[in-house]
Amino acid sequence: MSEKEPHSPYPNDCALNYLYNNNKSIINSNVHTFTDYTKFISVKQGYVKCSVAPVAQNAIITDDAAIARTASANGFEVCFVEKGDVKLNGYPYGFIGGCCGKIDSNVMAFCGDISLHRNYADIKRFLFNHGVEIYNVEPGQPLLDIGSLIPITQLKG
16 A cells, blocks of 8 residues: 555656565555565665566566665665666656566567667576576567556466
């Protein structure tokens, strides 16, 4: 639960934007504890999930330096990437977590082409090390923040 009703502008529009991974929640401190079954890791970033692409249990890609430091200190393996290579209509840039999502346990889909990201070699190596393949939804096109890819079902292997 949040203390406040979400509304514009930032940071009021993202009160419940958080990441849950392997019984750990990386979350903005304005959200109340709503379960005893997770460890809460507090950060100042309001757009937590937007700033993070979950790769595997305790493994994330993020474009937020504070989240990278905090997640690493709490047992996450982190691939830190630079901001600016993800487009978001109406804004100077989008977020890495907003342009991608797992569509299967071993496939990360990107809205656009991840090979156009300046940190592509690091991202590719990180995904490979976690047994995750890359699927570009629009090869040759810039990455586009669409708010995350959230599959309704996963591919069958």
